[in-house]
Amino acid sequence: MQERPLLTKSALQHFATDRSYENGTGYYIKGAVGKVIRDGTVFTAYVQGSELYKVRLRIANGRAEKHCSCAYAKDSLCKHAVAVALAVIDGQYALIDAKPPVQQSAETEPMLYEVEDLLAKADERSKSAFLRELLAKNAELRELFIRYTTQYPTTLSA
Numbered sequence: 001m002q003e004r005p006l007l008t009k010s011a012l013q014h015f016a017t018d019r020s021y022e023n024g025t026g027y028y029i030k031g032a033v034g035k036v037i038r039d040g041t042v043f044t045a046y047v048q049g050s051e052l053y054k055v056r057l058r059i060a061n062g063r064a065e066k067h068c069s070c071a072y073a074k075d076s077l078c079k080h081a082v083a084v085a086l087a088v089i090d091g092q093y094a095l096i097d098a099k100p101p102v103q104q105s106a107e108t109e110p111m112l113y114e115v116e117d118l119l120a121k122a123d124e125r126s127k128s129a130f131l132r133e134l135l136a137k138n139a140e141l142r143e144l145f146i147r148y149t150t151q152y153p154t155t156l157s158a
C-alpha cells in the first residue's frame with residue numbers, strides 16, 4: 001500500500017512564518033527533536049529549545065495544526081512544531097506501541113530529553129534507589145561509578 005506524503009515542505013511553509021520555519025529547520029538539523037510518536041494523525045514529540053517543549057501536531061489532508069507547550073500565541077506553527085513537522089516529513093517517527101526500528105541512529109534516539117523533566121521532578125531518595133539498582137545489575141556501571149566518585153568527590157558529598 002502506497003501512502004501519500006502527509007505533508008510537504010512547501011505546504012509546511014504556508015503554516016508557519018518565515019522566521020518560525022527558519023528557526024524550526026535549525027532545531028531539526030541540530031537534532032533537537034526527540035523521538036516522534038505517531039498515533040493516527042497526531043504526532044507527539046519533545047523539542048529541546050530554551051526549555052524542553054512538548055509538541056503535539058495533527059497532520060491531516062495536507063494541513064498541520066499544533067499544540068505546543070511554548071508561549072507562541074499565533075495560529076501559525078511555532079518553531080518547535082515546524083521542527084517536529086520536518087521530522088515527520090522525513091519519516092522520522094514511530095507508530096504508537098511499535099517497537100523502534102532496529103537501525104536507529106544516535107540522533108533519532110535522544111531518550112535523555114524525555115527523562116530530563118522526570119529527573120528534575122524525582123526526589124533524591126528514588127534517584128539513589130534507582131542508582132543502587134543499576135549498580136547492583138551492572139559491573140561496568142559500578143566501575144564507572146567508582147571512577148566518577150574518585151574523580152569528582154565534591155559533587156557527590158555536597
Ligand SMILES: [Zn+2]
Pocket residue numbers: 053068069070071072078079080081
Ligand atoms: Zn512551540
